[in-house]
Amino acid sequence: PDNDLARMAALVEELNRHIYNYHVLDAPTIPDAEYDRMFRELQELESMHPTRVSPDTPTSRVGAAPIPEFKQVTHAVPMLSLNNGFQIEDVDNFDRRVREGLDLHQNAREVAYAAELKFDGLAMSLRYENGVFVQAATRGDGYTGEDVTANIRTVRVIPLRLHGPDIPDVLEVRGEVLMFKDDFAKLNARQREAGQKEFANPRNAAAGSLRQLDARITAQRKLRFFAYGIGLLEGAEMPESHSGVLDWFDRLGLPVSKERAVVTGRDGLLGYYKDIGARRDSLPYEIDGVVYKVDRLADQRQLGFVSRAPRFALAHKFPAEEALTV
Numbered sequence: 001p002d003n004d005l006a007r008m009a010a011l012v013e014e015l016n017r018h019i020y021n022y023h024v025l026d027a028p029t030i031p032d033a034e035y036d037r038m039f040r041e042l043q044e045l046e047s048m049h050p051t052r053v054s055p056d057t058p059t060s061r062v063g064a065a066p067i068p069e070f071k072q073v074t075h076a077v078p079m080l081s082l083n084n085g086f087q088i089e090d091v092d093n094f095d096r097r098v099r100e101g102l103d104l105h106q107n108a109r110e111v112a113y114a115a116e117l118k119f120d121g122l123a124m125s126l127r128y129e130n131g132v133f134v135q136a137a138t139r140g141d142g143y144t145g146e147d148v149t150a151n152i153r154t155v156r157v158i159p160l161r162l163h164g165p166d167i168p169d170v171l172e173v174r175g176e177v178l179m180f181k182d183d184f185a186k187l188n189a190r191q192r193e194a195g196q197k198e199f200a201n202p203r204n205a206a207a208g209s210l211r212q213l214d215a216r217i218t219a220q221r222k223l224r225f226f227a228y229g230i231g232l233l234e235g236a237e238m239p240e241s242h243s244g245v246l247d248w249f250d251r252l253g254l255p256v257s258k259e260r261a262v263v264t265g266r267d268g269l270l271g272y273y274k275d276i277g278a279r280r281d282s283l284p285y286e287i288d289g290v291v292y293k294v295d296r297l298a299d300q301r302q303l304g305f306v307s308r309a310p311r312f313a314l315a316h317k318f319p320a321e322e323a324l325t326v
């Protein structure tokens with residue numbers, strides 16, 4: 001009856017709000033027992049009205065039954081890789097090529113760059129239609145990836161519905177799925193106890209947890225996600241800058257790292273690199289460098305891509321940590 005449907009909608013909205021507060025804001029707003037009772041009530045109502053289950057129901061977080069194989073997905077906007085830089089000279093060359101590409105003669109205005117962490121996880125593309133999560137695809141070769149929608153549904157920090165008011169018709173979010181260092185250590189401890197193989201590093205653990213045909217296994221792994229780029233956008237105005245895109249993602253309820261900044265010129269880039277380098281070991285997740293992106297999107301379009309990597313971005317890597325002597 002109708003009051004069941006109204007009750008289901010109310011439970012979905014309230015449970016999703018608690019998930020967001022607990023997992024994204026790290027600020028639980030309800031005792032676990034109360035949450036579990038509401039969750040079970042919703043599961044019962046959904047089993048009575050199977051055709052009326054909401055696409056953003058929190059009950060889908062526990063993982064669907066196994067699938068035989070992963071479907072292929074062709075990315076509407078290719079997910080391309082980054083050029084790497086390792087020393088100061090590479091950063092100087094990058095900044096100089098950008099200024100040349102923007103027809104800025106030698107000592108004209110400095111370029112504004114969005115600087116951000118380079119998360120060491122696996123790249124992911126999330127598709128939202130009218131604000132509802134509908135598909136997730138791995139990067140693959142940049143043009144075609146694997147459909148891991150059922151697995152991504154279990155990642156608590158990824159919203160199943162975007163927060164209003166400026167919801168686009170179609171939005172593809174690019175970002176990194178990763179596992180935090182402490183969750184990685186706990187997973188390996190569980191693997192050891194269960195006599196199963198341990199993962200070599202958090203990146204492998206995240207990749208192994210995602211490429212599970214049984215999403216119920218993925219649901220038991222604490223995976224995280226940080227958005228860092230935009231793919232397809234339909235039915236909304238594209239912000240002027242990359243930093244504006246990330247601010248918008250934050251308002252939409254997508255996890256965006258706070259460790260980002262807009263800096264100017266090569267000095268700004270190197271200052272950011274130095275600051276993050278000093279704090280790298282104290283971050284709760286692994287990074288393998290930082291990423292610089294020309295902030296104005298019109299400038300990015302003007303610079304375009306050389307072969308498959310953008311001329312407007314550079315990954316500045318940290319020296320690989322000496323192999324840990326075990």
Ligand SMILES: NC(=O)n1nc(-c2ccco2)nc1N
Pocket residue numbers: 080081082116117118119120121176228229291313
């Ligand atoms: N891995 C990572 O953290 N990435 N990767 C990009 C990227 C890849 C292609 C364009 O942008 N940006 C960041 N922060």
